[in-house]
Amino acid sequence: MTAESQRGRPPSIRDVARLAGVSHQTVSRVLNHHPSIRPETKQRVLDVMAELQYTPNRAARALVTHRSRTLGILSASSTSTQYGPASSIAAIEGAARAAGYWVSTANIEASDPASIADGLAHLAAQGIEGLVVIAPQVRVFDTLAQLSIDVPYVTLQSTGRDPDHALSVDQIAGARLATRHLIELGHRNIYHLTGPQDWIEAEARMRGFLEEMSAQDVPTTAPILGDWTADFGFHVGRELLRVRDFTAIFASNDQMALGLMHAIHDAGLDVPRDVSIIGFDDIPEAAHFWPPLTTVRQDFAELGRRCVSLLIGDADAPSEAAASAGGPGGAGDAGTAPGEPSAPAGPKTIVPELVVRASTGRPAF
Amino acid sequence: MTAESQRGRPPSIRDVARLAGVSHQTVSRVLNHHPSIRPETKQRVLDVMAELQYTPNRAARALVTHRSRTLGILSASSTSTQYGPASSIAAIEGAARAAGYWVSTANIEASDPASIADGLAHLAAQGIEGLVVIAPQVRVFDTLAQLSIDVPYVTLQSTGRDPDHALSVDQIAGARLATRHLIELGHRNIYHLTGPQDWIEAEARMRGFLEEMSAQDVPTTAPILGDWTADFGFHVGRELLRVRDFTAIFASNDQMALGLMHAIHDAGLDVPRDVSIIGFDDIPEAAHFWPPLTTVRQDFAELGRRCVSLLIGDADAPSEAAASAGGPGGAGDAGTAPGEPSAPAGPKTIVPELVVRASTGRPAF
DNA sequence: TCACGGCATGTGCACGGTCACATGCGACGT
DNA sequence: ACGTCGCATGTGACCGTGCACATGCCGTGA
DSSP states (O other): OGGGGOBSBOOOHHHHHHHHTSOHHHHHHHHTTOSOOOHHHHHHHHHHHHHHTOOOOHHHHHHHHTOOOEEEEEEEHHHHTSHHHHHHHHHHHHHHHHTTOEEEEEEEOTTOHHHHHHHHHHHHTTTOSEEEEESOHHHHHHHHHHTTOOOOEEETTOOTTSTTTBOEEOHHHHHHHHHHHHHHTTOOSEEEEEOOTTOHHHHHHHHHHHHHHHHTTOOOOOOEEOOSOHHHHHHHHHHHHHHOOOSEEEESSHHHHHHHHHHHHHTTOOTTTTOEEEOSBOOGGGGGSSSOOBEEEOOHHHHHHHHHHHHHHHHTHHHHHHHOSSOOOTTOOSSOOOSOSOOOOSSSEEOOEEEOOSSOOOOOO | OGGGGOBSBOOOHHHHHHHHTSOHHHHHHHHTTOSOSOHHHHHHHHHHHHHHTOOOOHHHHHHHHOOOOEEEEEEEHHHHTSHHHHHHHHHHHHHHHHTTOEEEEEEEOTTOHHHHHHHHHHHHTTTOSEEEEESOHHHHHHHHHHTTOOOOEEETTOOTTSTTTBOEEOHHHHHHHHHHHHHHTTOOSEEEEEOOTTOHHHHHHHHHHHHHHHHTTOOOOOOEEOOSOHHHHHHHHHHHHHHOOOSEEEESSHHHHHHHHHHHHHTTOOTTTTOEEEOSBOOGGGGGSSSOOBEEEOOHHHHHHHHHHHHHHHHTHHHHHHHOSSOOOTTOOSSOOOSOOOOOOOSSEEOOEEEOOSSOOOOOO
16 A cells, blocks of 8 residues: 555655645645645545655755754863763753754864864754853853854853853852852862853853952962862872961862872871861762762753753744744754753853762861 | 855855856765765865865755665663763764764653654654664664664664674673673572663673583572662662671662662772772773772773774675775765775674782682 | 635755766877 | 777656645625
8 A cells, every 4th residue: 555655765745735635735744734724635645654754854954944953062072971971961962852853962172273164164064053152261262263153052050150151050140159168167278160161151160269268358369270080189188288378278160179088098198187188069970989979960961951941942932933923833853843942041150069078178277 | 255155055066166267066976985076176176175265065965865874872771871871972973973973862751662763753853874772772763663764773782693783792601701700709599680681781791701601510599680880789788788698799780889889888898808890991080999990891982993994894885886986085075075984893802801900809719 | 706815835946066968170090 | 881889977756744835615794
């Protein structure tokens, strides 16, 4: 029965149209949830689609609509392997898919301008409609401008500085939380180990640290520039322990905190008796570090979701809303096309949360 | 000068053709590295392309060639946030991009069949030319068959059981390495904490463990089914310590090993004096666990790269090789199109490596 | 009764590439 | 000297969709 329609190629709307006894345009209307189609006609078309296992051809659609329905993620490969970014990426993909979008990723070497340009060009060649940047952002933006790529973009995890493009976990507030916690425990000699300087969130955490320190009138030492890795934390820890003019360290991510604790244990010291350590992110392993790490939790998944609603809100909502008053519907495939496009996304700032575990305590003296 | 050619749309090959004084087909030939184009003509076309900032339209190309040049990754969202899979994914993307392919990801809830089907359908709708599966594989394959999706696929990290689709880190060898290490230290009462049973590599590591145990005539206890998480390791550890009829545990990933060590410390015991712990994967943090973790290192990035060369070798190499004898060139964009497509990929099995650190030692008695 | 508007549907073209098939021209063998 | 072959290039159709613009029909108000 269906064998007859087999002709090598996958079925097109015209094949469906022929079998349903309508024009190809009617089929197209069914696909796009056009309002004025008689229910019976629609049903007949849907039946034929199912019978033929028809799938809309993405390329053809993109060609004529000039819309790729694809979001790009530009990610530093050194970080996409870490819990936080990886969780956000997963959430981005999920939210995008729910909204009928595809997600395409490009990993770059953050340190190499050519790599940035290459990755960006790769995404641009795809006609992405939105871009999420998880990388040292200053350089990326320069390159973006140079290549005259013009798509809406969002930077994951930045501070509220550029409110159009930055949806923020309030990194500053999180850093202040961490710092305040140490100060309230009685620490006065506190170091801060930051992330790389061209990561906006590293800078934000540093700012939060400095703000809280001066707000509480605690004398500040210069932050130490780190690179997010546990290895780096370990080496910095070894250096710092030579002098030991501190009782607490605030590391701007959990990995570096882990490295610090390693160095401290190696020196025969105890956490938190001799030194208190606080991290940032609350990766799932942090609860099982020894000692379990006090840290600041971020909701990475929520962050990813908001990225998408920001991006798709920009790109989609206007035309979408204009097109049809009542029905949302979107432009998903006829078969799938589930729930509403995500809700207005709530307040714009995600507030991070202090998680007190066993790596912080009162200073010994 | 260039202002004149601005007409809203991005430039097409016809625009380029007009300005270069050739036919659109000649432009197309330049794009596809056709052999018989006069160097001067080619150069003229390339110049115009540069001037116009011409970018080939992916959708149009895909429409007519029936090739999407896209690879799909189906990944369990619970695992894509972990170091190993994430590294492989990054490597896959890099290798794919170098070969002129795009990568699109779908994260699924491994436990939910509907989610699997949804993710797979999403990728299929894109016309992916290859699929990498990083998820409990049994269910995925069933679904793949049900949806009658027919693309070459590769399972990341599987054992050598199905040699066509499995490019293997030799998980069995790795597990034997770990087990032998414990036995050689003098341990006789060894537990094994596995990954979820429907993950092929979890099963492979378990097999390796069992094989080595019986090869060395050490009595075996039933493996404990885990879920890859540190939390789970922690809880299992607490249970096991009630009886304490063992001197060593082989955890099939580093996270679970971490959880185990946490439980052991909590009980006031010492690693490795009271219990030896060995992990698997060698995530970057493992060197900084307390104590630094003995584990088995896998080259995740190499694994990812091989995935791609396997997939693209299948899909591309035949026609590619037939097309032009000498020049590789690929079908990248005229402007970009860098280095050779990856080399023949070497021997098919990646051999993992034992990394001895401080979490294993001789049993106390 | 008829013009008119809205619904349900159909017709043809455009999107930006590639492919199959010309075409013109110079070199070469007989 | 002429047919033939290969190179360099051009012409037109086609891929599967969506859009702008008909078209026919029915209900409605003047």
